[in-house]
Amino acid sequence: MILVIGATGHIGSKIVTHLLAHGQKVRCVARHFPNKEDFQGAELAQGDANNVGFLMEAMRGCSAIFTLIPPNPQAEEVRFYQNKFGEVIAEAIEEAGIKKVVNLSSVGADLESGTGPILGLHDQEERLSEITHADIMHLRCTYFMENLIAGLPSIIGMNRMFGTINGEVPIPMVATRDIAARAAFLLMNPDFKSHNVEYLLGERDISMNEAAKILGRAIGHDDLEYVEVPPQEMRNYYIGAGLTEDWADVYLEMEEAFGNGTIAGTFQRDKVNTTATSLEEFARTTFADAFNKALARQNQIRFQQQQSGGEARP
Known part of the structure; x- marks a missing residue:
């Protein structure tokens, strides 16, 4: 049995799909499963992953687990939230005696300051690496293409x-x-021993200006532009979009670390850590699909507003 924490997220849901397609027994952990039909063939453990007892029970009988600290944009103190969540995961792994762990981390997790929310993943790497009985693989992933959907x-x-x-x-x-x-x-192939780090850096490095051109072509907006704005202006936008002040601050710190080379200086690209999907492919598929859905929702809202307005006229 393989346990996947955060099974309804961008990464967790795709992991579950892979595992089921290869005939693996899978147990999924999430607070809610809004579309349970997407998880047919898997066991569902619905509950609060921030609870040691619940996680220990979910881990029972599992040979390997995927773990992560899910972002919580409502957290008033980001690093405090991350560490509380991380402590629960580590304690559950320790108590349940799990032998193989794949942990979602980030590039820059080896740094001790200046990386925003990545600092919580730095703490978690150190915390998990204190578990001597478990073999652990920390996946240090770079900036998600999916962030561009925001x-x-x-x-x-x-x-x-x-x-x-x-x-x-x-x-x-x-x-x-x-x-x-x-x-x-x-x-599925937990041959790794002791405590390890593996980088996943995408198909190539891309500037935001280039990304705008690639995304624009995929959605028929050839003149799409990327505009750099002052941090304070972006902070106000993030808070207006629903992030807490601390989340806005740490996210801006992370963006600065990506932009000024702080994070880039912690790794080197090679054939092993270069992954397959190009931004062009992502743009044609995932991004274009998200764009079309968002546009359809917006058009539906406009239509409903027009209908409502029409009904209100004398």
Whole structure:
């Protein structure tokens, strides 16, 4: 039995799909399963992964587990939240006697400051590495291509992408499908021993200016632009979008670390850590699909507003 924590997320759901397709017995952990039909063939453990007792029970009988600290944009103190969650996971692994662990981490997790939410993953790597009986693989993944989907409202409304990263600076970007594929392989073939680190850096480094052109072509917006904005302006946007002040601050710190080379200086690209999915492929598939759905929702809302307005006229 293989346990997947965060089974309804971008990465966890794809890991489950991989494992089931290869005939593995899978137990899925999530707070809610809104579409249980997507998990046919798997055991569902619905509950709070921030509870040691619940996690220990979910881990019972498992030969390997995938673990992560899910982001919580409502957390008032990000690192405190991450460490509390991480402590629960580590305690459950220790008490349940799990032998093989694949842990989702991040590039820059070896740094002790200046990386925003990655600092919580630095703490978790150190915490898990204190568990001597478990063999652990820390997957240090780079900037998710899926992060670009968050820019859809401004792309649809203004034909622009906004951010604080210098538009000319190339950064590595990885598709979550590639992370899931590697994680699933490791869970099915847990030959790793002791405590290890593996980087997943995407197909190549890409600047935000280049990314805007690639995404724009995929959705028929050839003139899509990336616009660099001051951090304070971006902070206000993040808070307005629902992030707490601390989440906005740490996210901006992470973006600065990507843009100024702090994180890039911690690794080197090679054939092993270069993954398959290009931004062009991601743009044609995942991003274009998200764009079309967002556009359809917006058009539906406009239609409903027009209908409502029409009914209100005398």
